[in-house]
Amino acid sequence: VLVSPNAGPSALDTVLSVTFSGNDEAPTADGVPLSNTSFVYSRQDDGSGSYAETGYRVLPHENGHVFGLPDLYTMEGGGSVGHWDIMSEDWGANNDFLAWHKWKLGWLDNEQISCASGPGVSEHTLGPLATEGGTKLAFVPLSAQSGYAVEVRTAAGNDEAVCRPGVLIYKVSSDVDTGQGPVSVADATEDSGGCTRRPNVHAELSDATFRPGQTFTDRANGVRISVLDEDDDGNYRVRVTRP
Template sequence: MQQPTWRRIGPALRGTRPARRGIALGSVAALALAVTTSASTGRLMEGAQSAAGSVALARGTTLGPCMISGTMGVQMTEGVPTPPGYSRSTGTIRALNLMVDFSDAPGQGSAMDRLAEFFPQTSEWFRTSSYGRLDYRPESPLPDWLRMPKSFEEYGIERGAPFDPGYRTLVEDIVATADPDVDFRAYDFVNILITPNAGPSALDTVLSVTFAGNHEAPVADGVPVSNASFVYSRQDDGSGSYRETGYRVLPHENGHVFGLPDLYTQDGGGAVGHWDIMSEDWGANNDLLAWHKWKLGWLDDDQVGCAASSGTTEHTLSPLARSGGTKLAFAPLGEKTGYAIEARTRGGNDEAVCKPGVLVYRVDAEVDTGHGPVTVSDATPDSGGCTRRPNVHAELSDATYGVGETFTDRKTGVRVTVAGVTDDGDYRVHVTRP
């Protein structure tokens, strides 16, 4: 197998928070393996598996054209179903949390105080986003700081560092130190919560990173530590909101262990804005796109409308913040890409929505993580947006389409028109294709 690879994301645009390190990927063979499906039914071929919940189950023919997929070699593809190697994203999952410090960066305060920066908020975030389909149970069998045998400096960890050699050595030392008291087989993935005084401030350099699907990782109790999130520093922008927002780096990083890619690019969050936590995880709370919820198994098949045929179809979309109802309409543009349509309002995890309406975005299963696999269409380009909340991409904050407005792709002829809003607050959408 090839050595684990990684993606480094460059600095954000001036005026935005520092860009996050790109997710560090496992071996290309492990991650880029596209799950083979039957062309007629959309069922997984015998022997193929996915770790992303119910989205990997057999599909009806009506949704088959909307199950776009990437070719082998795409890193963290947006394709459905999610390739194997990631953690389960439905049902009960157990997350092992280890609080780690070093001789040159001793833990400040108690290790359990560090844990409390992220829980129970992270569990509640996933429960809300998944409509209760993900029961995230954090466990910390070691309540004290886990002291590493080397100094932080000796591991050579910095922005852009690959898995080898620094992270491999760190994981090996974590396993050796914790293994007498921890059965790694009992957990779905690992969160390494580093003492905040190790490394630079997140305001200067974001070190937090996830190694996902990495089956060349060190082995503990007979299983590879293949899905692990490392969190450094504190995402504190000085606005006084850290207690409410600082935990959100962990749902972002854990999104990777479930198989979700980074949606920001080298230019920052301008492709998706604050419409998905995989794009922006600083500032006010935000949710995942409906496409990601389908990909994770949090939506049933009857909550997705596939607009694959010529003509006009009508879809009544329930706001993403509410449970139940149709959440996603999708117009495929071939086997690799298409347009997703959903309704977004303020509620649930969506705290910063300032213009409720219908969000239209293009999903491309052939684009690598961190290179723009999702692009939101802006209904009001160059408007400056409708929010001035810190760390929220303003320009796309009013990207949603309202009643009577139409999105048109002149190249393909696909049109999306918001026809009206029901008394229950659902949005009636017409999708037209030649």
């Protein structure tokens, strides 16, 4: 990772960054391709703290590319994930990685994943992603390339910007390329305008989480994911119904 903090416009205006990961467009130095290399460059304004507050969140985003994670924002500027993963929005308030990405990186082991692959009804108890130990992700496969991921997000750890704690449900499509929407968050409160007024946060999806009594339905695939209740320790019980 090469950081050049005074080589571009003010980080208060924009933070420029790029990662060359496994492609033919990587520049070369002394004949060696700089693949799996991140460049982050913006000018720090004395006293503004802008780079310190913004640039350091760009570093884990770009480093995520080095480890193979895709861009979750879309090249057309649309938001399908919002502030629920640093591969989507890497500026503004703190935000964590999705449990799906933490599993891919090896930060969650297989024992912390609950799979709803069989037909019928199954129940899953999920602990907050920010706490240590326990089951963190329930996955509902749809095909060899796609499925629904279910996790609990709270205003703790790296998720200080969470304004509506609850169950986050999103579709993962591994056959969709980076920057084209490989992950899409289901919004429990569509067209609400969101619950946050923090700058640089996609507000509409900030209240996307499902609360007890709410159900997500995918009629095309016959999948229903219902949030049943929350216990005193912040664990949520969800019910998955599938054909």
